Amino acid sequence: MPVFKTEAIALGRIDYGDSSQIITFYTRDYGKIHTLAKGFKRTSGRQSSKAVDLLTYYQILFIKKEHTSLHTLTEAILQNNYPVLRTDLDKYYKAACMAEMVNEFTGENDPSEQLFDIFASTLGGTTADTDAMISLLAFEIKTLKILGYLPEWGRCVNCKSDMPQVTEIYFNAKEGGVLCGRCQGKWKNGILVPAGAIRIASRLTDINVQRLGRVRIQSSICVEIEKMLRYYINFVLQKGLNSWKYIRI
Ligand SMILES: [Zn+2]
Numbered sequence: 001m002p003v004f005k006t007e008a009i010a011l012g013r014i015d016y017g018d019s020s021q022i023i024t025f026y027t028r029d030y031g032k033i034h035t036l037a038k039g040f041k042r043t044s045g046r047q048s049s050k051a052v053d054l055l056t057y058y059q060i061l062f063i064k065k066e067h068t069s070l071h072t073l074t075e076a077i078l079q080n081n082y083p084v085l086r087t088d089l090d091k092y093y094k095a096a097c098m099a100e101m102v103n104e105f106t107g108e109n110d111p112s113e114q115l116f117d118i119f120a121s122t123l124g125g126t127t128a129d130t131d132a133m134i135s136l137l138a139f140e141i142k143t144l145k146i147l148g149y150l151p152e153w154g155r156c157v158n159c160k161s162d163m164p165q166v167t168e169i170y171f172n173a174k175e176g177g178v179l180c181g182r183c184q185g186k187w188k189n190g191i192l193v194p195a196g197a198i199r200i201a202s203r204l205t206d207i208n209v210q211r212l213g214r215v216r217i218q219s220s221i222c223v224e225i226e227k228m229l230r231y232y233i234n235f236v237l238q239k240g241l242n243s244w245k246y247i248r249i
Contacts (some may be wrong), residue, residue: 001063003074006030008060009119010052011099015041023052023073025060026102026119031111035062036075055095056081057120069108082123084130094132095123095245098139104237105147115146121209134215136247138204140229145205149236152177153202159183168192171228173235191231197224199242223249 011032016022020038027033029180040050052058053107063072085092102119106112121168122139126132146148155162157177163169170179172190178198179190198222207215226249233241 003061004030004064005059005061007079007116007120008033008058008076009099009116009123010054010056010058011036011103013052013054021052022070024048024103025058026099026106026110026116027060028113029111030109032103032106032108033043033062033071034069034108035071036061037073037076037156040073040076046060050076052076053081055085055092055099055123057123057145080124082126084126084128085123088132091130091132093243093246094136095126097136097247098122098143100243101140101143101233104241105143105149112146115143118142118146118209119172122212125209125212127213130213131216133219133226134217135202135212137201137217137222137225137229138207138209140214140233141201141204142209144232150205153198154178156180156183158186165195166216167195169195169198171186171232173232191228192226193228194221197221197228201225201228 007028010023011026012024013021016036019041020036021041022034023037024032024034038051040052054080058076060073061075063074065071085095090203098119118139122135124134156179157175158179159182161180163178163180170184170190171193172179174189186191200217230244
């Protein structure tokens with residue numbers, strides 16, 4: 001049976017029997033995959049050298065099964081366990097939120113090297129000084145863009161006119177963007193977002209991940225952007241993310 005090798009970040013795992021786990025990875029070459037990892041479970045009191053940790057970067061070897069989406073993991077070679085995430089719970093939860101985004105927004109065997117690289121470089125660029133909220137916002141927005149869900153923030157999504165200079169703007173998830181004063185009355189659902197938050201969200205779309213460490217955004221603006229994204233993601237997925245409950249906004 002053919003053995004495949006790829007770079008992978010562990011997104012999730014569930015126990016399977018006494019010593020095995022089903023581990024979900026986001027991989028560079030195959031997108032999201034589920035693998036049966038026999039003998040990988042860390043049992044109490046005994047460290048399994050093969051145990052796979054979440055939010056950790058591995059090079060993995062797996063046997064691809066033809067008629068099932070559950071492949072067999074044969075090896076996971078540690079590349080980066082992102083040490084700062086292990087000592088800072090707040091950063092860990094925000095990284096877990098990124099992993100849940102990737103897990104929920106991607107299908108199996110549908111790779112995006114761009115998304116993989118943004119994910120790996122966002123986790124890899126996290127230092128003790130990183131503002132994890134800004135990293136999370138940028139990651140959420142970049143993920144939406146890469147996967148084709150980026151909302152329209154620059155012009156009215158309905159009539160395409162430029163947005164007027166106002167302090168608050170209507171954002172409608174169903175329409176997929178902001179609405180001008182003339183169009184907002186046609187749709188009942190939507191939220192009012194400060195214009196400054198929309199402007200900064202739009203700027204985060206193309207910001208270089210390496211530069212994120214130097215970006216400073218008022219926490220009240222971060223909260224407004226995250227509220228807008230949660231409202232929008234909730235509409236796109238038709239559900240919220242579990243990790244939101246660990247990230248207070
Ligand atoms: Zn309009």
